[in-house]
Amino acid sequence: MLRKLLGFCFFIWAFNATAQPGQSSKWTPDGNGYYSVEKQEIVKFDLLTQQARVIVSKDLLTPKGSNAPLAVRDFSFSDDQKKLLIFTNTKRVWRYETKGDYWVLDLTTKELKKLGASLPEASLMFAKISPDGKKAAYVSKNNIYVEELAGGKPKVLTTTNGTKKLINGTFDWVYEEEFDCRDGFRWSPDSKSIAYWQIDANTIRDFYMINNTDSIYSFIVPVEYPKVGEAPSACRVGVVNVTTAKTTWMKVPGDSRQHYIPRMDWAGSSNQLILQQLNRKQNQSKLMYANALTGAVSTFYQEADEAWVDISTHWADENPAGWRWLKGGKEFIWISEKDGWRHLFRVSADGKKETLITKGNFDVISPEAIDEANGYVYFMASPANATQKYLYRAGLDGAGEAVRISPAIEEGTHGYQISPNGKFAYHSFTNYYTPTAIEWVALPEHQPLDPQKDISKKIDVERKKKSNVEFFRITTEEGIEMDGWIAKPKNFDASKKYPIVFMVYSEPASQTVTDRFGVGRNGLYNGDMAADGYIYVSLDNRGTPAPKGRMWRKSIYRKIGLLNTRDQAMAAKKILEWPYVDKDRVAVHGWSGGGSCTLNLMFQYPEIYKTGISVAAVGNQLTYDNIYQERYMGLPQENREDFIKGSPITYAKNLKGNLLYIHGTGDDNVHYQNAELIVNELIRHNRQFQFMAYPNRSHGIYEGEGTRMHLNTLFTNYLKQYCPPGGK
DSSP states (O other): OOOOOOOTTTSSSOSSTTOOSOOSEEEOTTSSEEEEEETTEEEEEETTTTEEEEEEOTTTTSOTTOSSOOOOSEEEEOTTSSEEEEEEEEEEETTEEEEEEEEEEETTTOOEEETTTTSOTTOEEEEEEOTTSSEEEEEETTEEEEEETTTOOOEEOOOOTTOTTEEESSOOHHHHHHHOOOOOEEEOTTSSEEEEEEEEOTTSOEEEEEEOSSSSSOEEEEEEOOBTTSOOOEEEEEEEETTTOOEEEOOOOSOTTSEEEEEEEEEEETTEEEEEEEETTSOEEEEEEEETTTOOEEEEEEEEOSSOOOOOOOOTTOOSOOOEEEGGGTEEEEEEOTTSSOEEEEEETTSSOEEEOSOSSSOEEEEEEEETTTTEEEEEEOSSOTTOBEEEEEETTOOSOOEEOSOTTOOSEEEEEEOTTSSEEEEEEEETTEEEEEEEEETTTTEESSGGGOGGGGOOHHHHHHOOEEEEEEEOTTSOEEEEEEEOOTTOOTTSOEEEEEEOOOSTTOOSOOOOTTTTOOTTSSSOHHHHTOEEEEEEOTTSOOSSOHHHHHTTTTOTTTHHHHHHHHHHHHHTTSTTEEEEEEEEEEETHHHHHHHHHHHHOTTTOOEEEEESOOSSGGGSBHHHHHHHHOOHHHHHHHHHHHOGGGGGGGOOSEEEEEEETTOSSSOTHHHHHHHHHHHHTTOOOEEEEETTOOTTOOOSTTHHHHHHHHHHHHHHHHSOOSOO
16 A cells, blocks of 8 residues: 554554554453553453453463563453463564464463464464364464364465465455455354465566675565556455365355455354455445355345445454444444445345444544444544544434534544443544643543543643644635645744745545644654744645545545646645745655655646655556555556556656655565656656665665664755755
8 A cells, every 4th residue: 555654552453554463452351451461461450440460470471491471462362261372473574563473371271382383483373262262273374274272283274285376364465455454364153164365376477676785696576466457366265174174165256356355254153254345446345145164155235436445444443354243243334435425334134224323424534332232333533624533422223413522622633442341442632732642531421530641631722822833724726625734934934935845645545634743743854844944734635535525535536646736736836825935945755655746746847846855656657556556546458548647757757846766675565666667767858866775675764774864864965955944
């Protein structure tokens, strides 16, 4: 995903949308407390009594023959709470540390056992204890294994026949990157079988990255990477019997290389699965039931969209399943934009009846929790201000209006982790002048459990008066109203003219204009831009995922590189009319999708932008992956001209200003190929520019000693040289 690189600091899921999966704290089953790793021990904290006690000591977490306890990266309990699964010694797979070692602690016998002891170190992924507590399953080397906890050895349930591209129980690069699919198997409720994905990437061509620095002779680093226009990996779902190791394949209709199956789970019994099928263009979604014994499949619920169907679950815990069951499996909650807004629907299990839960012209940003016992669903929304987030509650019956739970005095961005019983929440709050504050609250009254940590008492209006950051809305000459923020120079003098720097992203993966602490600061700049005399601005154009309705988000369909670029330029044009903005000192910068936008702005609107710094940009849309690019742009076999019109390389000949282009040669996401294509085109037209390649650095350009200091210094020096700071 072309993400902008920009905690519930320790809890179940970080508020950051790009958080690392797996956290070292969990709710207790009753929802009245949580377990957490504290000082290398596991502690249970009771929210009712506000008392904590150690339930797993360092000694219990120390393997025989070792002097130190396991470094717990993540943990989970078996359903009966008698066994503890521990994830440690982790290694990164693409973005996240999803590979490592797993240990099981029997809380009755106190025995600590390593799973997959005969398999390579740190090679296990997504281990899960079976519902009956007797077995564990995990992935290693693209195969699914099962192991009896009472002295068993690893038993392989699948086989890849020695190929790295027949992937069982996890996913290929593009499914992980664009669908957030990583954990690819599910235990059946009766513990007798496992449902899993199999991805056949054998037909996907490798993209070769070149490593020139880690040995005297260079070597290639292959990544199976389906470029836009290339058919996806074949995908299918199977159910394997853990005793016989026999797989029954679900008979999902259609060409397995012309569809996706991004969501799958058991449907309340050990005989039936539920899965979601998405067509190649991602504008048709079908929910299906599959018979686990025969593989027979039937569609029971579907929807379509002229642009794309947003299949992201938006649930706060980012569970890959897109539904939440009600009434013992008779209904489920589904998220859809079918009425023009992102809303929650209650759908009968047969798909024949649905009830709109959240009513009104507003978007549900993310559902947070279901309190079925009391008939409510909690969700985040912000009907009046797309830069903020608040907690709301609505009745599951769809009657009545949604009610805001977040206190009125706390204007800004809220985050919640709500207990399973709906009685408690770990609450965070921030806005542009308030550092992130945290507290525990009782719901639905939003009453702080500890009055000393009451966030409402920490909001300092004096900080607001002293802040150099302001939020604003601007309407372009084409009638498009956009949200923005501006950070003005310190000791601002409206009679002077200051240089202005725009920070852009602009694509469907991220907003930049959010009311949170730290907004207005540039992490790539060494020093203080405000103190040095820069105006710093960011704007959210149409197509960004702001909670402004379906039309706002999907107007960018087949127009990436055009609509977003024009919105940004037309808003900048209005801003340059402000008397204190120096039209001759206008800079823009961005990373990834923001790097692409920076190039397009420099090339398509050279009369506005004089200096640009672009990092890890897609210079040619035909080089990016199929899932992302086809979702938002269609198929190049049908509308290739849209890809060409939206690509910066098409307009490179128009460069007039100062351009610094930066890319990591080891970028598996936006390939370094883009840099060389752009460089070649600029050379062809004798356009002068500066270029920096970071050897073997990935999309984030952070690996290696001194890398970020070098990058920041490069960025800062270039900006100061070609867009000098200070009022005149």
